[in-house]
Amino acid sequence: MNIIFMGTPDFAVECLDILVKSAHNIIAVITSEDKPAGRGQKIKISDVKKYSIKKNLKILQPKNLKNSDFISEVKSLKPDVFIVVAFRMLPKILWEIPKKGTINLHASLLPNLRGAAPIHWAIIKGFKETGVTTFYINENIDCGKIIEQKKVSILKNENTGDLYNKLKKIGANTILSTLEKIDNKDFKSIKQKESEKHLKAPKLNRENTQINWNKPSTEVHNFIRGLNPYPSAWTTVNKINKILKVYKSRKYLSSTNENYKPGTIIMTKNTLLISTGSGLIEILELKLEGKKMMNNIEFNNGFKSLNKTNLI
Incomplete structure (x- = not known):
């Protein structure tokens, strides 16, 4: 044809x-x-x-x-x-x-x-x-x-x-x-069935790519991987008022009973955790405004002062 x-x-x-x-x-x-x-x-x-x-x-x-x-x-x-x-x-x-x-x-x-x-x-x-x-x-x-x-x-x-x-x-x-x-000519086209259950896929913008830490850890993890590699999920580091782009994460099975406010940064020796509305999420790759891409260990070593501070 x-x-x-x-x-x-x-x-x-x-x-x-x-x-x-x-x-x-x-x-x-x-x-x-x-x-x-x-x-x-x-x-x-x-x-x-x-x-x-x-x-x-x-x-x-x-x-x-x-x-x-x-x-x-x-x-x-x-x-x-x-x-x-x-x-x-x-x-x-x-x-x-x-x-x-x-x-x-x-x-x-x-x-x-x-x-x-x-x-x-x-x-x-x-x-x-x-x-x-x-x-x-x-x-x-x-x-x-x-x-x-x-x-x-x-x-x-x-x-x-x-x-x-x-x-x-x-x-x-x-x-x-x-x-x-x-x-x-060996097919028959099918009319689409309309339903309120069907979800939309709107254009991505600054507003709908911001991480909502009040959501459960599974939803936050899906949000991060759904925006990786582009345009990337983002949040703001409240203490220094800088944008933090998050590229890679995984769900974290917590053994601690401490209750943290959603969006709290929790640094340990080998992990960078963020509290969510339900559970913790481990951040693996991220980029702070004005800095190069980092893994979790590099971030922890370079920004220890941000431990127990909040993301918004």
Whole structure:
């Protein structure tokens, strides 16, 4: 089939690569505009564009997806199908162009975890299982008819980076099998069932990545691993008013009966513990504002004065 691929980050590159190596024909790639980024404001190009340049693929970078010249150019390419992976919301005038539809890959088992950050929230919410879904795009975000789903287990101490790497490989293979189904017309798309039980996966921001130490230790641990490696869970060291980013933790079986206020730092010879709303959690990797990444022993040795102080 003649395919126009739409995507921006590394997650999408895996899917594009498997399509390039398949019998399908990538007639164009649509990706985000080049933008200045970082302290030096150097122009940054998307991972998908970098890959597309290497493979000599036709690249389109529209500022406005409704632009008439852009729409005309896309129509002139006569695509059979659009494949969309980690891109922005498409206007109807665009997604209704291909005769075989516009297919989106979403990194959750829809309708659960609709939204911008499904991989993070699957771990934050303590899911034991997640997966990927291919579906037809319609007017509502992540609500179209499902074509295919593949499940994957979430391991006990897996973080978002680990799960991301698993899902991008599974997602790429699911895209390929979905196209085979569409080509052979041997499937029936399924309407998503709405339920209040289904959780959302909203975009991550400063507010919803702050650790709440009043929650039980299991929830705090899931929160930390769900935000590792990016954007990272954070808290404030009250005594010195500095941000502390926490990257790695594990649940701690306490033998002490002392009751500490949630968020209290408890240093021992070999451990860095924080009290929570229910139980203690052991911190293994962290980064204090203005300092390099440290393990728990390095932190204890360098910041002994913070023992028995509070995080907020």
